[in-house]
Amino acid sequence: MPTATPGVRRRGRRTGVPYVFLAPAVILFLAFFLAPIGYAGYLSLRKVRISGLGLGRGSRTEVFAGLENYRNAVTDSELWSGALRVLGYGALLVPTMLGLALLFALLLDRPRARLARFSRTAIFLPYAVPAVIASLLWGFLYLPATSPLNDLLARFGLPEPDLLGTGAVFYAVVNIGLWGGVGFNMIVLYTALRAIPPELYESARLDGCSEIQVALRIKIPLLTPALVMTTLFTMIATLQVFSEPMTLAPMTNSISSTWTPLMKIYRDAFATDDRYAAAATSVLIAAITLLLSLGFLRLVQRRAFGQEQ
């Protein structure tokens, strides 16, 4: 957008036109982003005060709580075990997801790749399935009584695993995330690969590079910015994992209502009617997510975007 740089563009009259164009975006941003965040911040400092039985008129008042809600959130062991679980989930999901996405993108980008168009669509398609639907579908596949896998194992007299059991359920959730997310990341990486000038490959091949060497020494280094971006998106998505465990929870005893931090927020706000605690936890998680994202960006910035400056 052309902006008036001091000393360069002086002849035009100052008009409100840019502001008029900006207004819709700014108003929407204020009304649907900043205002709710502000309200959440406000709620997080409040609490309910009940007198006596709490049944009469006006026996419930909202009072200032200071940092009490934050103190409760920080000292809540359920929240932190949920957070640890999500970190573990991310530690497993992010590398696996990006590894697979990169592998598929490189395979599809190979010259003379067969069935490229079909494979691309097939790998991407799960991304179009909403997480709730995907979790329901996988739920059917996991539940021992409805799982075709268990049916098959039973036929051969083999032991049947309970994929929604205490230990396995974690991997079951990772698997759903993986299934739904690899396609999207693959497309991003694949698109970035197509943007690399083919002359580079030609000269590499003339110098005697094999396809694998082209992939490792040329494609991957040039993909770094796209990899950084997809990693960041995946990390943020990981921290917000909610739909999958929430949908699976009623099917199994192994997923509690505080399995992930977001599930705890949902429970506080909508099941146990404590929107103040939910607001405080939300603010806390937003802050942590922001810090982690910024930290990651700072870590990789020079490597990834160094050549652009």
Added chain:
Amino acid sequence: MTRTLAAKILAVALGASLVAACTSTSDDDPAEPTGPVELTFWSWAPNIEKLVDRWNADNPETKVTLSKQAGGADIVTKLLTAAKAGNPPDLAQVEYQSLPTLVSNDVLADIAEQAKPLAEKFSEGTWRQVTLGTEAVYAIPQDAAPMMLYYRTDLFGQFGLTVPKTWEEFAQTARTLRGKSKKHFLTTFSANDPGWFAGLAQQAGANWWGIDGESWRVTVDDAGTKRVADYWGGLVGEGVVDGKPMYTPEWNKSLNDGTLLAWPSAVWAPGVLVGNAPATKGKWAMAPLPQWSAGENRTGNWGGSSTGVTAASTHKAAAVRFATWLNTDPAATTMLVRECAVYPAARDAQSGPALASPPDFFANQTDFYPLAKQIADTAAGVTWGPNVNVTYETYQDVFGKAITAKTPFGAAVDAMQTATVDDMRKNGFTIAG
């Protein structure tokens, strides 16, 4: 939520039934301001629109507009939010256990002045649910959900089992069955359904909340509850009762293929079975819930709902008149049974013509509703507290954990008590003891 699902499914099954052709008379309250009145009504009961249409046809001066809602738990959240925003409906369908939460949030009006005379139309236990044991009246009861035992007659015959009359016999039956087949379970203990557990505990004499003057008494860990928890914990630990949750695809399959032989459930169960286990039509029978000591006759309630008038309503008198008609008028309660598939809370309606024949799914059991009425009369009264949602939510977590970690159920009950009391103290409720 399960209650809603059940009602929905039953409605589909009974959707084609006829509507009784009686006319209702609207008794005009002289104190009522004249002129047309518009009321809004939130409900999740299937086909409730037919009752609203009927009312509107007969009462052009009091027009009720219905807004269909998702269900018992969702409607509470929505009502709390709407009341806070200042635009709640005039009337809402509310499950009994949610009444104190809504009253405590100032959502519901005290309608004692108009509704008090209705007390005689309901059983004492049912009425206590809408007064919360106080002088006030916060809603008019709509349906009752007494618990009973459903079992597969064909499979009981096949395995040579008899219908257990006591819980001791029930446990023995579960063991005998496991001795004969490793594939079958008598039933399952569900960590997903706190309302189910609450009903079973009520039968054993549990009363989780009480009011002592100006303070609450919280006894989620009372002897009755502990007894029920220890009993089921023992059976699950022994491996003779399954520990899988209800209302899952797996549970549906087990009901359909007969790997689960019995289900302690409520009067609305036929509707669930129609939808979730259609292959088993005519193979089930209903009996009273097993008892804690032989010769006793007690049960609890799993669900049930009422119609409340909101505190913000500007037409409370008209709203109470509609709620009264909806839940006590013979024409309305007949429609409630036939169209909405609920078991009416009003005593007259329980022996009304609508309940003369058994549900289709239980066509063989001609005494289904007479037996249901007998059982309903033995339902224990109960006082609900202001944070049932917290207790219920904790139930799902701690019992789920107790089953997977194979720890005693008694400790899970203790955790429910602690969570309930902590939450009440945090909010400033006065608690006795």
